[in-house]
Amino acid sequence: MSGALASRAASPYGDAVKAPSRWRRALRADEVSYLFIAPALALYIGVILAPILMGVRYAFTNWDGLRRTVDNVGFANFERMIGDIQVRSAVLTTLVIAASLVIVKVALGLALALAVNGNLKTRKFLRVAFFMPVVLTPVIVSYAWKYIFSNEGSLNTLLGVFGLGPYQWLGDPLLALISVIVVTSWQSVGLSMVIFLAGLQAFPPELTEAAIIDGATPWQRFRNVTLPMLAPAMTVCVVIALIQGLRFFDQIYALTRGGPGYATETLSTMIYRISFQFGEFSYGAAVALVFSLIVAAIVLPVMVVLRRREIAHG
Numbered sequence: 259m260s261g262a263l264a265s266r267a268a269s270p271y272g273d274a275v276k277a278p279s280r281w282r283r284a285l286r287a288d289e290v291s292y293l294f295i296a297p298a299l300a301l302y303i304g305v306i307l308a309p310i311l312m313g314v315r316y317a318f319t320n321w322d323g324l325r326r327t328v329d330n331v332g333f334a335n336f337e338r339m340i341g342d343i344q345v346r347s348a349v350l351t352t353l354v355i356a357a358s359l360v361i362v363k364v365a366l367g368l369a370l371a372l373a374v375n376g377n378l379k380t381r382k383f384l385r386v387a388f389f390m391p392v393v394l395t396p397v398i399v400s401y402a403w404k405y406i407f408s409n410e411g412s413l414n415t416l417l418g419v420f421g422l423g424p425y426q427w428l429g430d431p432l433l434a435l436i437s438v439i440v441v442t443s444w445q446s447v448g449l450s451m452v453i454f455l456a457g458l459q460a461f462p463p464e465l466t467e468a469a470i471i472d473g474a475t476p477w478q479r480f481r482n483v484t485l486p487m488l489a490p491a492m493t494v495c496v497v498i499a500l501i502q503g504l505r506f507f508d509q510i511y512a513l514t515r516g517g518p519g520y521a522t523e524t525l526s527t528m529i530y531r532i533s534f535q536f537g538e539f540s541y542g543a544a545v546a547l548v549f550s551l552i553v554a555a556i557v558l559p560v561m562v563v564l565r566r567r568e569i570a571h572g
Contacts, residue, residue, distance in 0.1 A: 316543040323539035335544035344520055344528065345545065349552070352524040355439060356503030356556075362443040363499040364492070367450025374451070375458045385455070389448035396445065400512030403441045404428065407513075431521030434514050438522050442509050446502065450495045457491035458484075493564040500560060504553050525549045 317335060321328045339345050370388055374381045391399065406413050407427035414424035427437050465487070469479045485492075507526035510516060516523035516531065523531075525545065533542030 313543045314547055316540050317547045318544075319540045321540045322537050323533070324537070331540075335541050336548070338541065339544060339548065344523070345525075347520050348523045348525045348528045351435070351520075351522065352504060352506070352526075354435070355442075355506055355524060356500055358439045359442060359446075359503035359506075360496055360499045362439065363447050363450045364495050366443065366447050367495060368454050368488075370447065370451040371454035371458055375455060385451075388451055391445040392448040394445065396508035397512050399445050400441060400509045403437075403444075404513055407437055428514055429518055431518055434518060434522050438506075438510055438513055441513065442502075442506065445509075446499075450499065453491050453495050453498075454488060457488045461487055489564075489568040493561070493568060496564060497557065497561055500557055501553070504556065525552075 316328070318330055318332060319328045320331045320334075374384045374388070378384070405411055408414075409424050409426070413427065417423040417425070425433060428434050461484070465483050466479060469483050474482070505526055506524050507530070510522050510524060510527050511530070514522045516527045526549075529542050529546050529549065532545060533539050
């Protein structure tokens with residue numbers, strides 16, 4: 259013991275000598291963390307990033323997905339897209355569905371969150387009931403609703419009691435589009451409810467009490483107190499609903515397969531049909547590339563605007 263103290267006293271740089279060993283231990287810890295990240299990064303590159311880059315490459319070729327030879331055609335696929343009426347129709351339908359989902363999911367999700375946030379005795383049951391469709395498989399939900407919308411389904415049977423119908427819910431272009439929006443909203447509105455409910459649970463009750471003391475009406479409290487405090491939750495809900503609406507595929511393919519005609523054809527179903535049914539893989543890749551740019555051009559500005567709104571009310 260005395261020898262160790264003597265050796266430390268003899269060296270004026272005793273503490274500094276130990277610094278390199280601590281630095282080496284820190285480096286080894288970082289290397290270990292990189293080793294944990296490496297499998298997930300490799301999986302992301304191999305499964306997501308590499309196919310995206312390959313799709314961008316094939317968008318400028320005439321590859322059909324089977325031939326070994328690939329010829330570069332430049333912007334021929336994109337020039338064809340400009341004159342394709344079905345592409346323009348699919349873009350319009352995609353935007354209509356996305357806008358409708360944002361409005362319905364945000365408005366209805368907020369209304370449900372406000373309803374189950376009170377002192378109702380059945381609030382826990384209602385929360386579970388409204389959120390339960392979210393965990394169901396979209397294809398199974400779509401086939402269940404397809405039976406409900408059929409000519410002899412429960413919906414037409416119920417309307418027949420009042421002397422209405424039967425209606426071609428999935429055979430009429432307008433009704434088919436509305437039916438698709440209803441099914442998707444019914445299944446996913448519970449997620450918006452939970453997000454808004456989390457924001458309401460973190461809401462300081464003192465603000466509402468102060469507004470009541472100042473004589474604010476319920477509408478004034480909702481508009482000037484509740485909504486600004488829910489700005490972060492609003493951002494999350496709008497972005498999720500917008501992305502879901504733009505990449506809409508499962509429910510449409512299970513319910514209508516894009517029909518009747520092309521009334522419910524979105525860019526997602528069109529890309530699938532072009533690439534895997536018609537065998538025009540390069541043209542489908544070109545449509546997918548333009549689709550990705552459309553999504554980015556819509557989602558990013560919306561996120562910027564909503565984030566500025568959060569800061570303004572923060």
